Amino acid sequence: MPAHLLDRPDHRAAPRLWVPKHVLVTRSARDRPHTARILERVAAHGVEDVRLLDGDRLPAAPKGENEREAYARAKATMAVVVAPPSALKPQPIPPSADWRLDLARGCPAHCQYCYLAGSLSGPPVTRVHANLDDVLAPVAALTGTGSVTTGDARRGGEGTTFELSCYTDPLGIEHLTGSLATAIERVGGGWYGDGASLRFTTKFDAVDPLLGLPHGGRTRIRFSVNAAEVERFEGGTARMPARVEALRRVAAAGYPVGLTIAPVMPVDGWQESYGRLLDDVAVALADVPGVDLTAEVITHRFTPSSKQVLEAWYPRTRLEMDESVRSVKRSKFGGVKYVYPKETMQELRRWFEREVPGRLPGARLLYST
Ligand code: SF4
Numbered sequence: 001m002p003a004h005l006l007d008r009p010d011h012r013a014a015p016r017l018w019v020p021k022h023v024l025v026t027r028s029a030r031d032r033p034h035t036a037r038i039l040e041r042v043a044a045h046g047v048e049d050v051r052l053l054d055g056d057r058l059p060a061a062p063k064g065e066n067e068r069e070a071y072a073r074a075k076a077t078m079a080v081v082v083a084p085p086s087a088l089k090p091q092p093i094p095p096s097a098d099w100r101l102d103l104a105r106g107c108p109a110h111c112q113y114c115y116l117a118g119s120l121s122g123p124p125v126t127r128v129h130a131n132l133d134d135v136l137a138p139v140a141a142l143t144g145t146g147s148v149t150t151g152d153a154r155r156g157g158e159g160t161t162f163e164l165s166c167y168t169d170p171l172g173i174e175h176l177t178g179s180l181a182t183a184i185e186r187v188g189g190g191w192y193g194d195g196a197s198l199r200f201t202t203k204f205d206a207v208d209p210l211l212g213l214p215h216g217g218r219t220r221i222r223f224s225v226n227a228a229e230v231e232r233f234e235g236g237t238a239r240m241p242a243r244v245e246a247l248r249r250v251a252a253a254g255y256p257v258g259l260t261i262a263p264v265m266p267v268d269g270w271q272e273s274y275g276r277l278l279d280d281v282a283v284a285l286a287d288v289p290g291v292d293l294t295a296e297v298i299t300h301r302f303t304p305s306s307k308q309v310l311e312a313w314y315p316r317t318r319l320e321m322d323e324s325v326r327s328v329k330r331s332k333f334g335g336v337k338y339v340y341p342k343e344t345m346q347e348l349r350r351w352f353e354r355e356v357p358g359r360l361p362g363a364r365l366l367y368s369t
Contacts, residue, residue, distance in 0.1 A: 015206035015246075016238045017175050018108040020078040020126070023050040024058055028082040029130035034179070035080050038128065041176050042078075056081070058125060067312050074123035075108060078176065083129040087167075090138050095367045096296070097163035097199055098146025101135055103179040104128040104168040109203060110235030112314045113263055118306030120167060124313075128177050136183055138162075140192040155366065158220070158256075162187075164200035171202035172237075174209065181213055188216035201260040203237035205246035211253040220294065222258030223247045225281070227273035230265050233319055240277070248284040256292040259363075261352070263300035265320075266344055271351060278359040285360075293360060297352045297368040301329070301339045 023042050029035050030052055042050060053059070058079055061070050087102040106126035107116060116124070129135050139162060149155040164170050170180045180200070187198050201222040210221070223243045231240050238246070251257045259281065267273065285291050302310070307321045326338035339345065349368045356365045 013242070015208070015242070016204065016236075017045070017206055018172060018236070019045045020047060020108070020176070021049060021076040022073075022078070023047050024077065024079040024125075025050070025052050026056040026058070026079065026081045027053055028056050029080045032082070032130040034132045035130040038080055038130070038177050041178065045176065061123065068315075070123050071313050074125045075110065077125045078108075078173070079125050079127045080130050081127045082131045083135055087129065088134055088138070090142055092146065092148050093163045093166055094148045095369065096148070096166075097161035098148045098150050099138065099142050099160070099162050100166045101138065101162050101164055101183075101198075102129065102167050103132070103135060103164055103170050103183065104173055104177070106167070107169045108172060109169060109237045110314075111203075111237070112233040112235070112310060112317045112319045113300060113302070114310065115263075115306070116167060117309035117313065118303055126168070126173060128173060128179070132179055132182060135179075136186060136192070139187060139196050143193055143196040154364065158197045159195040159218075160197070162196060162198050164198055165202065169202050169204060170200050171206060171210075172204040175206055181209055184210065184213050184215050184219045187218050188214050190216070199258070201258070203234060203243065205238035205242040207246045207250050210255075211249060215253075215255055217254060217256060217292075220256040220258055220292075221247075221250045222260045222294070222296070224260045224262060225277055226261065226263075227265070227267060227270060227277055229267040229270075229273055230263070233317070241280070244280055244284045247281065248288060251285060251288045251291045251293070256294075258294040258296065258366075260296050260298070262296070262298035264297055264348055264352075265300050266340065266348060270348075274351070275355060275359065278355060282360050291362065293363040295352075295356045295360070295363050295365045297349070297356075297365065299340055299345060299348055299369065301337045303335065303337050307338075 091100045093100040105120055106124055108126050143160045146160045149161045174180045183198060187196050198219040201224050203224045225243060247257055302321050323338055327341045329337045329339050352368050356363055
């Protein structure tokens with residue numbers, strides 16, 4: 001990164017790092033080389049409660065624990081596990097990427113709209129995968145295949161794309177695992193051949209360990225950003241100015257970058273709020289030469305099961321999840337999602353289609369959904 005961009009006077013505070021209270025290691029994960037590296041990092045962060053389990057099942061909740069207590073304990077727990085076959089099975093992940101890779105499942109943050117609620121079952125323990133080589137092996141096997149971004153006139157140039165943030169926030173746990181840096185270095189260095197690229201999105205800002213990696217321009221780092229009125233639902237994450245500053249720093253380090261503007265909510269004065277957000281990004285990137293910036297816009301939605309889980313986790317939430325003011329969207333497998341009514345969706349989409357390129361010259365809006 002050019003020195004003048006690193007040395008810019010700013011108000012950067014130390015990044016927000018999650019430190020689990022409890023670390024569990026399953027028997028199958030225990031002797032893996034990556035587990036040893038993870039446990040060194042865990043020790044360096046001062047975690048004292050590290051338990052090596054006799055089996056591969058995580059312990060059941062203590063008797064008498066209520067739902068809130070179970071949630072709090074799970075969110076304070078990191079488990080080192082061997083990724084199950086379902087996490088190793090290649091899956092297309094439209095509209096983001098050709099394929100999904102799971103470095104972990106679960107996330108320590110507390111977003112009241114979390115899209116993982118209802119898609120991952122059980123208590124929200126962050127399970128990090130010890131068999132990193134197995135997790136990354138599909139990059140070699142699948143490069144050259146794919147039908148989401150591969151073949152897309154605007155996105156095909158990125159090669160076969162692999163999304164790392166389907167079931168976790170990989171930067172939020174990177175200081176404890178190092179898995180993300182390994183993936184970035186391997187793909188950047190052509191370990192799996194040419195023609196693959198990684199992408200992930202994050203609400204954290206601890207980007208320092210990524211800045212000097214030989215990434216080869218093959219990892220697109222996106223920051224999940226939002227209007228201030230929505231940010232208040234995002235507990236345990238880095239604040240918005242810190243995310244925008246982290247975006248500037250990785251862009252200056254030569255990474256392709258992106259904004260995941262999600263979940264978009266038509267809060268009062270949303271045009272001004274989202275306008276301010278885009279303007280803040282424009283200011284942050286103004287002195288960074290040659291930025292490759294994309295934007296993805298995803299409106300808020302919920303499912304019957306995610307609503308049920310989120311209401312149990314956040315019983316006092318003020319997040320609107322009112323079916324009566326939403327439209328129903330059915331998937332081809334019969335699943336139901338509640339989205340904003342058609343007119344609202346159109347209004348939001350038109351605004352972002354106009355304002356993203358208008359306020360962020362050179363940015364490419366990849367999709368708006
Ligand atoms: Fe869920 Fe993402 Fe928030 Fe983590 S950062 S709690 S994965 S929405």
